[in-house]
Amino acid sequence: MESDISQFSASPLARQHTWTLAAYRYMLRKRLGRRSNIDLRSVAAKSWEIAPGELTVSPSAFYLPGQLERVTGWEGKRFYPYVHPGPTMQGGISLQQAPTRGYLIKDVWLVEGALYKGRASHWLSLKPSTFPTISVDHEVDRAAIYCTQNGNTWFGNWLTEDCPTYALACNEGVPVTTAPSARFPLYTQAPAYEDWLEMKPLRLRSAFLRELVLFEDQANNRNRSARYRAIGDKLLAHVAHAPHPGVFLLRGGDGDLRLLRNELALAEHLRASRGFRIVNPLKCDVPGIVAACAGARVVMGVEGSQLVHGVNVLQPGGCLLTLQPPNRFVSYYKYLTDRDGQHFGFVVGTPEGDGFTIDIGEVERTLDLFPRQSV
Template structure:
């Protein structure tokens, strides 16, 4: 690995690869890879139904994802057979990493958050082989960094030394990586003779094993944690969907013995020492609740408070993969982006969860 001035011709790879679609030529990594192989096969599982009140389905007016529709999400709520995509590796030869994006003469892989350059930088790190530890979505959303890019790193570091294009990690991301013994070197300009990237969308058995490894690391780091009932506050963080009566809900749950955490002000060790092996995790649907869901004990329940205009089931996919139960309550819209929830309905759902837990234990 060395730092040197890049040759002028390869610096044109960003321009050439981005022009290919205008000529009717593909520029994706599936077509441009020099080699492709499967790391984990596709998996078929049965997804359990989400705990919910049937009336909540009628409150859903919009989704958080543009690639889904309300009828299909209603079916996902009810559970059933799910096909999980395989994890696939691709070898890219003589790759250029520039502006947090990846290029060859045939490929433009949009990963990081920086705008794609027309020409790669003159000064670059030269690497014989590496693997890409970042994903497009993980570079943009903290929750996806937790549940997608951390297990991604475990997959790619077995193939080649990992590199990340998350060039401005948050303090929390740095501490999480340290606590979980993950070294994530970042780079914004590099030339890599052999770069391995992966598609890791499916919650297949291989990804489930990587979740188990991460959860085991957290448990070994915080062996005295366990059994907490936790509410993780969202406030106005992330994409706005503020629960206007979140403080009142927190007060009601605190009266029931819940620990109330604000990930925006708590340290990562505080979060992990509370959330590792937690019994019940509650919060507005969003990245902040993954601070608890990722580490809750097997068989625990995650209860999301859903805005009716931005219903989302991504966290259910994680819960299914790591053997957690998933529950939700849908609120009522308040203004353009905010919403409120019936606190008594949330408390009834928690009573139902506790009742189900009692039947399981008996």
């Protein structure tokens, strides 16, 4: 039985110790086959619309003939409402973007990456610890959680999804996110970005939340776009910048393997032929990365989280060109560029060993497809 939560004081962050078996009760119900996947938002005391939804129509991507025929693997869940990337790249898709909503839930337990209230739960991490803590020594009167599974798993999603939601959280309570762990450590560049974005979250491993505000903030409506563009404006305010041809963001062997074997040769070619800047985010600090990306008309690199450094500050009318492994085609960034009035293009590579290569001539010809004023 859980302890009496009334032993907590009414202060926003009490240190009086208590304990909970909420996580273990969830695990037991799941093992016994009982219903244990009730969404936490369904037990909200109230919900409200923060920003309206809208109907959007997607533009076509820029790509050469024959590119999609090279694709041998893709993440189907990334191409909603279609499974294959072809229709998404061809554009002309009408999609009803959902409104942004808030949900108020009372008396919620946060235990190592998951939220619990009775039989309802909500997962902030892909998988909490096998042996969750039962000790709780924090209480928050009104917490507003802005982190997500995606943001706690991938750096790019943290910047494009969680950071814009932080602005909503500041209006609703104490902005709370999960504390880093051995499995999900704090991203190396997160503190510098948080400093420039004036983010001061409360990081908790476990807590009792007297009131919790959750957000439904995945739709690419205009409100979410405005909050993301505000992030770019804050970053640009820290650096001097002027328009320049483009930036090539190296990926190397970081993260999930997407090894472009001729990455350096391609980057050097673009520096010589078009005046691109080359940035290795693993060897450069955040101020240096933002300064190099600011003003770029084109952001380019292997599809992956490192591109977010450039997308953050890419202006409306700018271009993003992704270099796609044939066996792992992803178009996550197209949804962002469609939303924010930018152009998206891609080149698909050909397999070579445990990686792939990109034809330099195809990159040049794809760049020439973009509107002239954009490049």
